[in-house]
Amino acid sequence: MKSVEYPSRYAVRKRYAQRVAFWLFRFFSLFIAFILFAILGFIIYKGAGVLSWDFLTKAPSDGMTSGGIFPAIVGTLCLMAGSAVVAFPIGIMSGIYMSEFASKGWVVKFIRLMTNNLSGVPSIVFGLFGMALFVKYLNFGDSILAGSLTLGMLSLPLVIRTTEEALKDIPDSMREGSLALGASKLQTIWRVILPMGMPRIITGLILSLGRVSGETAPILFTCAAYFFPQLPTSIFDQCMALPYHLYVLSTSGTDMAAQQPIAYGTALVLIVIILIINLLSGALRRYFENRLK
Amino acid sequence: MKKFFEAIVRGVLTCSGFVTSLVILLIIGFLFTEGAGLFNEPMVEEGYVLALNKENDVSSLTAEQIKAVFDEDIVNWKEIGGRDMPITTFRLEDVERYFTVEELGSEYEHVGMCIASLIARSPGMIAFVPQSMLPADAEVRYIDDSTISLSEVFAGTEWFPTATPAPLFGIVPLLAGTLWVSLFAILFALPFGLSVAVYMSEVASERMRSVLKPVIELLNGIPSVVYGFFGLIVIVPLLQQGFNLPVGESGLAGSIVLAIMALPTMITVAEDAMRSCPRSLREASLALGATRWQTICKVVIPSSMSGITSGIVLGIGRAVGETMAVLMVTGNAAIIPTSIVEPLRTIPATIAAELGEAPAGGAHYQALFLLGVILFFITLVINMSVEYISSRNKYKLR
Structure with missing residues (x-):
């Protein structure tokens, strides 16, 4: 006769612990998702009523208590473009160097250490630095140029790292195949490595633009204007920017009650830009992945 | 020709490789030169002097003493090492209290002489006046003109950059505020x-993961100013009602917002570390009869401890350097915090709030750059420790 084996009390307890722990984890994870949706939902709910064609295409008026945010949108786009011009070429080249040229050794280690350190530097320190170097020392004044350079420096580590990681993941057989066919190293990079790495590089670049669009601290003292209703005409002009505009609207000003709807609208536009950027990079990633298959 | 071209391209790529190092050097250079200038600044506002009666034997005062004297917290000279007599303070604005317009002259041409005579006849007086105004032969003594000292800055407990006659640049309250709010942020964010990191790497189904991953990415992508705005509009009033606070802008609001902002970094790094725990380790543990939970606790987490620690430390780094959100929700009172529900002020928020108003090149401006240097070094230390922690792990796995 077979005896029925009951699970020991220890076994019961360990199953029980597991169940409790996993439920707790699930709860925490859902809570974090809830936080995100609370923030997004709140801003969309409050801001959606403010959005209109006029809001998007008119300059602020009446001491920022009415009118739109067109100059701030344009300013933010200018800064994104400017920082891209600064950071992308240098960052991509640096990433290529790190992945393809740098001999494994202290040089790579050193550069990687510096890149990591740079990515950890707080944005306000970039602001101070940009002000000291570009605004004061090089005498660009508060300008789109100074702001773009500062933001470009800030996004450099991100660009470098995505490029490097994208290229690192390409199997060595590709490089060897190309070299074996008699291509030079540069030809290999240009014809084989870069095209293969491009999808991931591009998604990384787009994400870095998203980061740039929301940065406030670096442009506080290098570029952002409190109120500059006309559009910038050259890179030596100041400009308004969405994040700074949101900051100003929600912390200072003449009529807080009248400003608040505009602040919601500004936050919504900023969030929408970030959402578009994130979705775009996700969609691109999937598109390229499918094409590779 | 082709060789030559390749050499050039190679050179350009090599140079661009060192750009980040160059930027770091430039940051250090520019911040340092501006920040170190603070210690060459005179304690009293440039061009001004503190004049005393000839009889008074006090010759030097610290910035804190000067401030206390002019705030009338110190009212007798014996408290600061002088003789027993009451202190009368005199600022330029007070001149019309002592003299009539006729005495001062129609274009105030006699102001200097009037003040000098006033000081000469009132033994307990300390006067804060422009140096150029007093006649060279005035019968007065001056407080020794010393520069701002290291100890006043690094051990000073008061941050009063706009105080006259002597601004106070004690960074202790700001440093304490930064660490205090970051500490609580990490305590909130840790659980x-x-x-979430364990859940995403070990427990969640593929579908759940594909939902959570973008959520974390988006949380990371939301700009800090939007977090600040949300904190200001939603969290601050909630806390004010919930804890019955006089003001809702407090360290607590700051640390909640910072906790949310530090989460994505922490989760991503820790999750990556746990996912890269070798499958064989997991399988060995499960094969020995351990449950998944036991495997996670006893195998996966210990073996990926260095990655998890890196994630936490990076989260701290993010919290320490965060500017806008903190600036908007912490209330910005430069006092050494004693509890988490009162307003406090962090280093980055101070820089952001005050740099716009500080005249370029002045002591205040340089003090803010010094704060930048300190912040830079804090984050440098944090980054270096992350490097150290993760390099140690690689060694262990081999």
């Missing part, structure tokens, strides 16, 4: 961060 969430670790649970």
Whole structure:
């Protein structure tokens, strides 16, 4: 006769612990998702009523208590473009160097250490630095140029790292195949490595633009204007920017009650830009992945 | 020709490789030169002097003493090492209290002489006046003109950059505020961060993961100013009602917002670390009869401890350097915090709030750059420790 084996009390307890722990984890994870949706939902709910064609295409008026945010949108786009011009070429080249040229050794280690350190530097320190170097020392004044350079420096580590990681993941057989066919190293990079790495590089670049669009601290003292209703005409002009505009609207000003709807609208536009950027990079990633298959 | 071209391209690529190092050097250079200038600044506002009666034997005062004297917290000279007599303070604005317009002259041409005579006849007086105004032969003594000292800055407990006659640049309250709010942020974020990281790497189904991953990415992508705005509009009033606070802008609001902002970094890094725990380790543990939970606790987490620590430390780094959100929700009172529900002020928020108003090149401006240097070094230390922690792990796995 077979005896029925009951699970020991220890076994019961360990199953029980597991169940409790996993439920707790699930709860925490859902809570974090809830936080995100609370923030997004709140801003969309409050801001959606403010959005209109006029809001998007008119300059602020009446001491920022009415009118739109067109100059701030344009300013933010200018800064994104400017920082891209600064950071992308240098960052991509640096990433290529790190992945393809740098001999494994202290040089790579050193550069990687510096890149990591740079990515950890707080944005306000970039602001101070940009002000000291570009605004004061090089005498660009508060300008789109100074702001773009500062933001470009800030996004450099991100660009470098995505490029490097994208290229690192390409199997060595590709490089060897190309070299074996008699291509030079540069030809290999240009014809084989870069095209293969491009999808991931591009998604990384787009994400870095998203980061740039929301940065406030670096442009506080290098570029952002409190109120500059006309559009910038050259890179030596100041400009308004969405994040700074949101900051100003929600912390200072003449009529807080009248400003608040505009602040919601500004936050919504900023969030929408970030959402578009994130979705775009996700969609691109999937598109390229499918094409590779 | 082709060789030559390749050499050039190679050179350009090599140079661009060192750009980040160059930027770091430039940051250090520019911040340092501006920040170190603070210690060459005179303690009293440039061009001004503190004049005393000839009889008074006090010759030097610290910035804190000067401030206390002019705030009338110190009212007798014996408290600061002088003789027993009451202190009368005199600022330029007070001149019309002592003299009539006729005495001063129609274009105030006699102001200097009037003040000098006033000081000469009132033994307990300390006067804060422009140096150029007093006649060279005035019968007065001056407080020794010393520069701002290291100890006043690094051990000073008061941050009063706009105080006259002597601004106070004690960074202790700001440093304490930064660390205090970051500490609580990490305490709040830790349980969430670790649970989510474990959940995503070990427990969640592929579908759940594909939902959570973008959520974390988006949380990371939301600009800090939007977090600040949300904190200001939603969290601050909630806390004010919930804890019955006089003001809702407090360290607590700051640390909640910072916790949310530090989460994505923490989760991503810790999750990556746990996912890269070798499958064989997991399988060995399960094969020995351990449950998944036991495997996670006893195998996966210990073996990926260095990655998890890196994630936490990076989260701290993010919290320490965060500017806008903190600036908007912490209330910005430069006092050494004693509890988490009162307003406090962090280093980055101070820089952001005050740099716009500080005249370029002045002591205040340089003090803010010094704060930048300190912040830079804090984050440098944090980054270096992350490097150290993760390099140690690689060694162990081999």
